[in-house]
Amino acid sequence: MKCVDYSLYLVLDPDLCGGLDGMVHTARQAVAGGVTIIQLRASAWKKRRWLDAALALKALLAPLGVPLIINDHVDVAMLADADGVHLGQADLPVAKARCLLGADKIVGLSVSNAAQLTDVDGADYLGVGPVYPTRTKKDAAPVLGVEAFSRIAAASSLPVVAIGGIDADNCAPLIAAGAHGVAVVSAICGHDDPRAAARGFRRQRTED
Amino acid sequence: MKCVDYSLYLVLDPDLCGGLDGMVHTARQAVAGGVTIIQLRASAWKKRRWLDAALALKALLAPLGVPLIINDHVDVAMLADADGVHLGQADLPVAKARCLLGADKIVGLSVSNAAQLTDVDGADYLGVGPVYPTRTKKDAAPVLGVEAFSRIAAASSLPVVAIGGIDADNCAPLIAAGAHGVAVVSAICGHDDPRAAARGFRRQRTED
Numbered sequence: 001m002k003c004v005d006y007s008l009y010l011v012l013d014p015d016l017c018g019g020l021d022g023m024v025h026t027a028r029q030a031v032a033g034g035v036t037i038i039q040l041r042a043s044a045w046k047k048r049r050w051l052d053a054a055l056a057l058k059a060l061l062a063p064l065g066v067p068l069i070i071n072d073h074v075d076v077a078m079l080a081d082a083d084g085v086h087l088g089q090a091d092l093p094v095a096k097a098r099c100l101l102g103a104d105k106i107v108g109l110s111v112s113n114a115a116q117l118t119d120v121d122g123a124d125y126l127g128v129g130p131v132y133p134t135r136t137k138k139d140a141a142p143v144l145g146v147e148a149f150s151r152i153a154a155a156s157s158l159p160v161v162a163i164g165g166i167d168a169d170n171c172a173p174l175i176a177a178g179a180h181g182v183a184v185v186s187a188i189c190g191h192d193d194p195r196a197a198a199r200g201f202r203r204q205r206t207e208d
Numbered sequence: 209m210k211c212v213d214y215s216l217y218l219v220l221d222p223d224l225c226g227g228l229d230g231m232v233h234t235a236r237q238a239v240a241g242g243v244t245i246i247q248l249r250a251s252a253w254k255k256r257r258w259l260d261a262a263l264a265l266k267a268l269l270a271p272l273g274v275p276l277i278i279n280d281h282v283d284v285a286m287l288a289d290a291d292g293v294h295l296g297q298a299d300l301p302v303a304k305a306r307c308l309l310g311a312d313k314i315v316g317l318s319v320s321n322a323a324q325l326t327d328v329d330g331a332d333y334l335g336v337g338p339v340y341p342t343r344t345k346k347d348a349a350p351v352l353g354v355e356a357f358s359r360i361a362a363a364s365s366l367p368v369v370a371i372g373g374i375d376a377d378n379c380a381p382l383i384a385a386g387a388h389g390v391a392v393v394s395a396i397c398g399h400d401d402p403r404a405a406a407r408g409f410r411r412q413r414t415e416d
Binding site: 046047048049051072073074075076078079088089090091092093096097099100 | 254255256257259280281282283284286287296297298299300301304305307308
């Protein structure tokens with residue numbers, strides 16, 4: 001198993017962050033506040049912008065030791081030498097992405113129900129959700145709630161990151177339910193002070 | 209320069225062809241009618257479907273000696289061992305795609321005006337258009353017309369494929385204007401008899 005700290009996982013959304021410059025600013029501040037891993041997810045972008053953003057984020061994050069994960073686009077991850085990819089159920093299969101990226105890169109897979117646990121071979125971690133209602137992912141599956149999340153986390157042999165509608169006030173039950181980490185979009189990207197927002201999550205964990 | 213016959217270039221659109229099975233059927237018939245190269249362009253699809261389609265088309269086309277080009281997604285092209293990719297101005301840069309694909313694969317680039325000819329290094333061919341009004345590409349640039357196409361073709365040292373609103377009745381002036389090939393979407397994909405539709409284009413060329 002790779003040594004990755006999934007505890008506070010930021011998904012960068014260019015619309016919420018204010019484009020590329022806003023994403024770099026948000027990432028820098030969020031890492032200062034305690035974010036441990038960052039995913040680039042710019043679903044509406046064409047790939048030249050993806051690559052520009054991935055290269056800028058890689059240059060920022062690599063010296064800080066914070067892994068950069070690219071949503072969906074394995075080609076962009078390869079060109080930016082990102083630390084891995086995150087795949088949805090309709091994206092390239094995990095084994096195919098692994099084939100292109102090699103054994104050392106991180107491959108994450110989205111899981112939205114227990115049935116999908118039967119086909120997670122080769123993934124390094126699972127993104128499980130949406131655990132709460134979310135507005136930042138338009139094609140999200142039905143909301144799981146804490147109990148269903150807990151059952152999926154218990155049934156998984158892989159590290160599990162909870163995602164969907166998570167903020168500092170509702171993350172504690174997920175960690176108690178077995179989440180190795182919580183993934184956050186709008187609670188940090190849409191915040192005036194991303195560092196303070198990230199610190200709010202760290203404080204919750206410390207108080208558990 | 210690679211030895212590629214661009215003369216009748218079919219862009220497969222899953223909506224016009226009726227999904228994956230329809231694309232395979234259309235491709236088979238169109239090649240029988242004289243199509244020389246095929247591009248998969250399924251802009252609205254997630255990548256697992258892209259890969260399934262690319263593998264199915266590769267299995268069909270490789271024994272026939274017809275190159276398969278993947279629009280935009282270099283990762284899909286690599287996994288399907290396709291013959292190349294076609295890139296738009298906002299997609300990955302040609303040099304980056306080449307970096308992943310290697311020297312032997314075909315890399316095509318879309319060009320919609322003469323100014324874009326200054327940055328085509330590393331491409332094997334150019335897709336120039338839209339030469340006529342088109343309904344199959346929603347984000348198409350302004351229509352060039354035959355005269356502007358002719359100037360771009362004359363200024364290009366690379367093979368030029370005309371695209372956009374082309375059918376058997378309006379392709380002859382483009383070939384006369386220097387097109388190495390014509391790219392067709394709806395005139396073949398949307399046709400009841402793709403073989404006959406492709407033959408209609410071959411007949412035009414013969415009569416020139």
